[in-house]
Structure formats: C-alpha cells, structure tokens
Amino acid sequence: MAKIDKDQFEEYMEQNCPVEEPSPEVFQHLQKEAAWNQPPASAKHTITFLLLLLLVVAAGFLRNADLPKAKKPEKIPVLEKIDPEPINIIATVDSPFDSGICKLIRFDSNDFNLSFEDDSSGPSMLAFSRGLDNI
Amino acid sequence: MKNNSTIKEIMEAFRQNPEKGFELIYKAYSGPVFRYLRNSFSLSREETEDILQNIFLPWVKNPQKYAQIENPGAYLFISARNAALKFKETIREDSLMTEGGDKSHDTSVETNLMIDRALCKLPHEQKEAVVLKVWINMTFEEIASLQQCSLQTVASRYRYAISKLKELIPWQK
Numbered sequence: 001m002a003k004i005d006k007d008q009f010e011e012y013m014e015q016n017c018p019v020e021e022p023s024p025e026v027f028q029h030l031q032k033e034a035a036w037n038q039p040p041a042s043a044k045h046t047i048t049f050l051l052l053l054l055l056v057v058a059a060g061f062l063r064n065a066d067l068p069k070a071k072k073p074e075k076i077p078v079l080e081k082i083d084p085e086p087i088n089i090i091a092t093v094d095s096p097f098d099s100g101i102c103k104l105i106r107f108d109s110n111d112f113n114l115s116f117e118d119d120s121s122g123p124s125m126l127a128f129s130r131g132l133d134n135i
Numbered sequence: 136m137k138n139n140s141t142i143k144e145i146m147e148a149f150r151q152n153p154e155k156g157f158e159l160i161y162k163a164y165s166g167p168v169f170r171y172l173r174n175s176f177s178l179s180r181e182e183t184e185d186i187l188q189n190i191f192l193p194w195v196k197n198p199q200k201y202a203q204i205e206n207p208g209a210y211l212f213i214s215a216r217n218a219a220l221k222f223k224e225t226i227r228e229d230s231l232m233t234e235g236g237d238k239s240h241d242t243s244v245e246t247n248l249m250i251d252r253a254l255c256k257l258p259h260e261q262k263e264a265v266v267l268k269v270w271i272n273m274t275f276e277e278i279a280s281l282q283q284c285s286l287q288t289v290a291s292r293y294r295y296a297i298s299k300l301k302e303l304i305p306w307q308k
Contacts, residue, residue, distance in 0.1 A: 009297060012306045013269045016246050020180075022169045026188050027161055034195035036154045 142206060149207075153198035160207050161191065167208075167271045168215045174270065175263040176219040177255060186222060190214040212273075212281055253303035260284075261296035268293055 031037055145163060149156025165187060173183045190211060194201045204210050254262045260282060267273040267281070279289045 009301055009306055010269060013250070013265070013300070016250055017270045018170050018174060018247060020170060020173060021166050022184050022187050026184050026191075027165070029188060030157075030161070030191050030195050033192060034154065034157070035198060036195075 142208065146202070146205065146207060149198065150202045153195075153202070157195055157198065160194070164208055164211050165191070168211050171212065171266055171271055172215050172219050174251070174254065175259070175266045176223060178219065178222070182222065182226075186215060186218045190218055209277065209280065212267075212271075216281060249304060250300075253300050256303060257296050257299060261292045261299070264289055264292040265296045265300065 141163075145156065145159045147156075148159055168190070169183055169187055172178055172186055173180070178186070201207075254265065257265070263282065264278055267278045268275070273281075275286055275289050275293070278293075279286045282289060
C-alpha cells in the first residue's frame with residue numbers, strides 16, 4: 001500500500017512539474033556570440049589592422065633611428081719636433097784627461113784604447129770607478 | 136533524459152553542422168537544465184538564465200571542441216551544477232530566493248508554490264534528487280554520477296525526500 005501511495009505521490013509531483021522555460025533572449029544572445037555567426041571577414045580585418053599597426057610602429061622606429069654614418073679617415077698625429085732644452089750646467093769640473101786617474105789608465109796599449117774625445121762624461125765616470133777600484 | 140540513439144543523432148548533427156546541431160541541443164536540454172537550476176538551487180529567473188547562458192556559451196564559441204562530447208546532457212547538467220554551487224558560494228544569502236518567493240509557474244501557481252516551499256525545507260542533496268528524478272526523469276545512476284555518490288545514497292536521499300514531502304504537502308486533497 002505504501003508503495004502505491006509513493007507512486008501516486010510521484011505522479012502528483014510529476015503532474016505539478018514546473019514548465020518554465022528560459023526566455024528567448026538567452027538563445028538569441030548565444031546565437032549572436034556563436035562562432036558560425038561571426039563574419040568571416042572580421043578575421044581578415046583583424047589581420048589587416050595588425051599588419052597596418054606593425055607598419056606604423058616600424059616606420060616610427062625607422063624615423064627615430066640614427067642611421068650609421070661613414071667614418072672619417074683618421075688623422076695620424078704628427079709628432080712635433082721638440083727642441084731639446086739646453087741642459088743647465090749646475091757644476092763644472094776640470095778636464096778629466098788631466099786628472100790623475102785618467103793618466104793612470106791611459107797607458108800604452110792598443111787593444112785597450114778608450115777614446116773619450118767625443119764623449120766627455122763617459123771617461124770620467126769609468127775612470128772614476130776604476131780609480132775607486134784601485135784605492 | 137534522452138535515449139542514446141537520440142543523443143547520438145543530436146551530436147552527429149552538431150558535428151556536421153554546428154549551427155543546426157546546437158539548436159537541437161539547446162531545444163533538448165535548455166528547459167530541463169533551466170528547471171533543474173531553478174528548483175534545485177532556488178535561484179531567481181535572471182540568475183538561472185545567466186548560468187544557463189554561461190554553460191552554453193562555450194558550445195557556440197568553440198563548437199569543434201564540444202563536438203567530441205558523447206553525452207551532452209550529462210555534461211550540461213554537471214556544468215550547471217558546478218556553476219550553481221559556485222554561484223551560491225559567492226552570492227550573499229539574502230539575495231537568494233527563498234520559499235519560492237518570485238516564482239510564477241504557468242500551471243497551478245498555488246500548488247507549485249506549495250511544492251516549492253516544501254522542497255526548500257529539504258536538504259539540498261535530497262531536493263536535487265527529487266527534482267532530477269521526478270521532473271527531469273533522470274535515472275538513479277545518472278543522479279549518482281552527477282552528485283558523485285553511490286547509487287544507494289541517491290536512492291536513500293530520494294526516499295527520505297519523498298517521505299518528507301508527503302508530510303509537508305497536502306497532496307491528497
């Protein structure tokens with residue numbers, strides 16, 4: 001009996017089934033958004049627009065870009081002739097050839113002949129050092 | 136719910152011609168999904184239509200993707216359920232329709248309001264089981280799949296719900 005009651009109640013519920021439907025606007029909106037209702041040209045327009053945008057941006061970059069310039073031939077720096085400044089003589093000595101040490105080293109030997117005629121400083125230094133050795 | 140051959144025909148039509156096929160899918164499932172959302176989740180008409188639109192929108196935006204679905208009904212009901220649960224989590228409780236306040240069914244308004252009030256007194260899962268079984272004609276297996284629970288649980292929920300509704304609704308008058 002309980003089972004029959006339950007079935008009857010189910011029938012009662014089914015009879016009172018709500019019959020609401022969504023409004024047609026929902027379907028219309030979906031149709032508007034549908035891929036098959038999108039104009040195929042829109043994709044082409046989008047691509048064209050993007051290409052134009054790319055060109056404008058590229059042109060802008062080119063306009064602002066610094067073009068590379070040819071390098072001028074490099075100048076080789078000319079070395080100025082520098083006149084040697086006269087050396088200040090701060091002290092003078094007598095001729096080194098007259099000194100005792102020079103007399104010592106100027107002995108008669110052909111293979112050891114130091115000539116300091118051109119250079120006035122070398123013999124004095126050498127003689128001086130030898131003189132020191134002999135001391 | 137539709138039988139398997141009808142579902143196959145609808146999906147084949149959708150694969151061949153998405154526009155025509157979608158019309159068939161919408162005609163077949165928009166009403167049941169709408170009534171399921173409205174009665175199981177106590178949503179207003181506007182809220183229900185918003186969710187309905189959102190769950191059908193991917194189908195029209197990317198038909199190739201959805202053409203591979205074998206059971207559109209199950210997919211749509213799961214989508215609707217998830218969307219409604221998410222909606223109910225985010226929305227304030229006071230904006231939800233309670234006690235069937237703004238419903239206006241076409242037939243026997245008073246009786247339907249009475250049934251709505253009784254359904255609102257049931258736990259959500261029990262209410263959902265009754266709506267799906269009695270008004271959407273789903274099988275217990277389909278309801279169990281949707282609610283992600285066992286067949287026995289669904290049967291128990293349904294039995295308790297019917298028993299409670301019998302007490303709440305003066306249906307033998």
